[in-house]
Amino acid sequence: MINHVLFYITAVLLVLTYTYAVIAGNPVYSALAMGGAFFLTSFLFVLLGAPFLAVVQVIIYVGAMLVMFLFIIMMFDLNRSSSAPVKYKPSTIFSYVLTMIILLVAFYMARGVVKMPEGFTVVGFGSAENVGFNLLRYYLLPFELASFILLVGVFGAITFIKKRDRV
Amino acid sequence: MYVDVNYTAILPQIIIAATLFISAMADAFTSTRKWPVGMIALLGIGAGIGSSIYLWGDKIISFSQMISMDEFSLLFFITVMIAGFITVLISLKYVDDVESDAGHFYLLLLSSLLGMMFLVSATNLIVIVLGLELMSFSIYPLVGFTRDRQVSLEGAMKYLVLGAFATAFLLYGIALLYSVLGTTNLYTIAKILSTSQNPTGNMVMMAGVALILIGFSFKVALVPFHAWTPDAYQGAPAPITGFMAAAVKAASFAAIIKVVIVVMSSYHVPVAEAMWWLSAVTMFTGNIIAVMQKNVKRMLAYSSIAHAGYVVVGLVSGNAYGMSSAVFYLISYTFTITGSFAIITYLEKNDGTGTELSDFSGLSKTHPVLSIIMAVFMLSLAGIPPTAGFMAKFYVFSSAIKSGYTGLAIFGILTSVISLYYYLRIVYAMYFEEPEEKANMPVPAGISAGVIIALWGVIQLGILPSDIMNLAMQSIQSLLH
Numbered sequence: 001m002i003n004h005v006l007f008y009i010t011a012v013l014l015v016l017t018y019t020y021a022v023i024a025g026n027p028v029y030s031a032l033a034m035g036g037a038f039f040l041t042s043f044l045f046v047l048l049g050a051p052f053l054a055v056v057q058v059i060i061y062v063g064a065m066l067v068m069f070l071f072i073i074m075m076f077d078l079n080r081s082s083s084a085p086v087k088y089k090p091s092t093i094f095s096y097v098l099t100m101i102i103l104l105v106a107f108y109m110a111r112g113v114v115k116m117p118e119g120f121t122v123v124g125f126g127s128a129e130n131v132g133f134n135l136l137r138y139y140l141l142p143f144e145l146a147s148f149i150l151l152v153g154v155f156g157a158i159t160f161i162k163k164r165d166r167v
Numbered sequence: 168m169y170v171d172v173n174y175t176a177i178l179p180q181i182i183i184a185a186t187l188f189i190s191a192m193a194d195a196f197t198s199t200r201k202w203p204v205g206m207i208a209l210l211g212i213g214a215g216i217g218s219s220i221y222l223w224g225d226k227i228i229s230f231s232q233m234i235s236m237d238e239f240s241l242l243f244f245i246t247v248m249i250a251g252f253i254t255v256l257i258s259l260k261y262v263d264d265v266e267s268d269a270g271h272f273y274l275l276l277l278s279s280l281l282g283m284m285f286l287v288s289a290t291n292l293i294v295i296v297l298g299l300e301l302m303s304f305s306i307y308p309l310v311g312f313t314r315d316r317q318v319s320l321e322g323a324m325k326y327l328v329l330g331a332f333a334t335a336f337l338l339y340g341i342a343l344l345y346s347v348l349g350t351t352n353l354y355t356i357a358k359i360l361s362t363s364q365n366p367t368g369n370m371v372m373m374a375g376v377a378l379i380l381i382g383f384s385f386k387v388a389l390v391p392f393h394a395w396t397p398d399a400y401q402g403a404p405a406p407i408t409g410f411m412a413a414a415v416k417a418a419s420f421a422a423i424i425k426v427v428i429v430v431m432s433s434y435h436v437p438v439a440e441a442m443w444w445l446s447a448v449t450m451f452t453g454n455i456i457a458v459m460q461k462n463v464k465r466m467l468a469y470s471s472i473a474h475a476g477y478v479v480v481g482l483v484s485g486n487a488y489g490m491s492s493a494v495f496y497l498i499s500y501t502f503t504i505t506g507s508f509a510i511i512t513y514l515e516k517n518d519g520t521g522t523e524l525s526d527f528s529g530l531s532k533t534h535p536v537l538s539i540i541m542a543v544f545m546l547s548l549a550g551i552p553p554t555a556g557f558m559a560k561f562y563v564f565s566s567a568i569k570s571g572y573t574g575l576a577i578f579g580i581l582t583s584v585i586s587l588y589y590y591l592r593i594v595y596a597m598y599f600e601e602p603e604e605k606a607n608m609p610v611p612a613g614i615s616a617g618v619i620i621a622l623w624g625v626i627q628l629g630i631l632p633s634d635i636m637n638l639a640m641q642s643i644q645s646l647l648h
Contacts, residue, residue, distance in 0.1 A: 141230040156308035
């Protein structure tokens with residue numbers, strides 16, 4: 001019961017923080033709101049009984065990505081250029097309303113259909129031991145494949161930032 | 168503790184990955200001219216094609232049912248690797264001309280090939296996502312490779328943003344599917360669906376399937392998910408445009424055939440109606456907008472959208488013959504479009520101009536052989552015998568008629584009559600218009616070789632299509648069992 005109450009509080013806060021991240025005029029506020037949302041997401045993982053994922057979420061998203069975002073924002077000095085209040089066109093508002101209607105319909109249809117898959121109810125499902133065991137045994141190939149994606153990220157960065165001397 | 172590892176199951180992938188690392192080392196130890204790196208890439212891709220032919224007929228499922236090496240995977244390995252081979256061949260001179268010290272061009276090409284190969288051989292949705300991402304992340308920088316040109320960067324940016332959007336759709340669909348079925352393993356999903364009484368009654372699952380279909384539709388550029396295509400195709404360097412139209416499309420279609428058609432449609436999940444509309448709208452829109460284009464790269468971008476529509480015609484019926492015809496279509500399109508873009512690569516100048524329709528004026532006077540070959544490619548794209556394009560369209564439409572989709576087949580034939588107009592305009596420009604200037608530079612050896620391979624494929628598939636069609640049939644059969 002307490003889990004349910006905590007979940008709904010977190011979920012509402014999560015939607016509010018992300019909404020603020022989208023509509024905030026100042027990019028620094030947007031980034032900070034996103035950091036708050038990352039924290040709340042990690043709390044959702046805690047509620048689901050996945051402490052390892054929660055810690056990873058905080059370390060990687062808040063510790064690394066958010067800081068990187070802030071650095072980039074400060075480097076480009078976006079503050080001045082985009083401080084004007086955002087104007088909403090009727091078409092934008094219409095698309096927001098449409099999205100909300102679709103989400104409500106989807107929620108209405110999904111009542112009672114979605115249930116937790118079997119695996120989630122196993123004790124220790126999200127523990128570090130279990131994650132490591134699954135990652136290096138059943139998910140060995142996807143794990144290795146992910147390293148290739150990181151490698152390609154480096155290649156891509158080289159493509160755009162490499163200095164050159166004209167031939 | 169036992170871990171299910173069988174390296175034979177990923178032998179072609181290992182060869183390409185090894186080539187990637189060897190090329191990276193070669194890149195570090197060569198001068199600013201990077202054609203030796205390209206040569207190593209060529210050797211590696213050749214070895215990959217050889218190993219795929221050698222493994223033909225085996226079926227190995229390994230890595231905890233993450234990967235299946237069967238005829239379906241191998242046929243698509245060979246298709247994308249031929250596209251990669253031709254692309255490297257035609258880029259050998261181009262890359263050194265537009266950018267100095269640019270070995271990463273070949274590295275990105277190889278890693279995108281690697282991603283495609285994991286994408287087509289995956290039997291788990293997680294591997295499909297990772298393969299798709301590896302492929303896409305390698306293509307984004309390649310589109311913006313000529314970074315001095317505004318259009319190139321614009322195309323890369325649009326492709327990146329919409330590609331991320333498509334991945335979000337795909338992931339959300341997979342999450343919904345997982346929430347209902349509790350697994351991402353395609354074999355298990357097929358088993359659950361075959362025993363379930365009423366799989367379509369579950370709206371969440373249907374939404375998941377729809378989102379997955381939308382995610383893939385972005386990648387193969389079906390209307391209305393095609394908005395990125397013209398800008399990305401026009402902005403990309405010409406060899407990469409050909410590679411995207413051929414290999415990226417083929418690999419993404421392989422994933423559609425595997426996930427949406429075989430796993431879902433065989434078990435009475437109604438995707439046929441959605442496919443019907445997607446293909447009709449795609450064929451119509453692609454061909455109509457292509458008529459108005461003045462730039463040949465942009466014209467072929469819209470034509471590639473239309474061709475994706477023709478492939479879907481084969482998938483609508485959802486039976487083995489229809490899917491085989493779609494596979495045949497993808498192979499024939501691979502040869503035709505890489506060949507066309509080999510010639511466009513030759514015509515494209517270093518600053519990205521030279522691909523307007525007027526640049527083809529009087530090409531027959533300066534390059535008679537090249538003009539005849541370009542005309543053959545254009546006739547193949549339009550679907551005129553005795554070329555590969557005709558046989559491909561013939562198989563696709565006959566599969567639709569056999570399954571009772573006569574209306575769609577007639578609509579497809581009508582749209583390909585429209586397409587005749589803009590393909591023949593290129594031929595008209597080459598033969599009946601006067602050249603503006605007489606610039607007669609020699610055709611590089613790499614481009615000649617690439618054009619000859621593509622021409623051989625177009626003629627071979629046009630005159631003796633049954634061999635390749637049998638291979639396509641075998642590959643689909645290996646998927647169904």
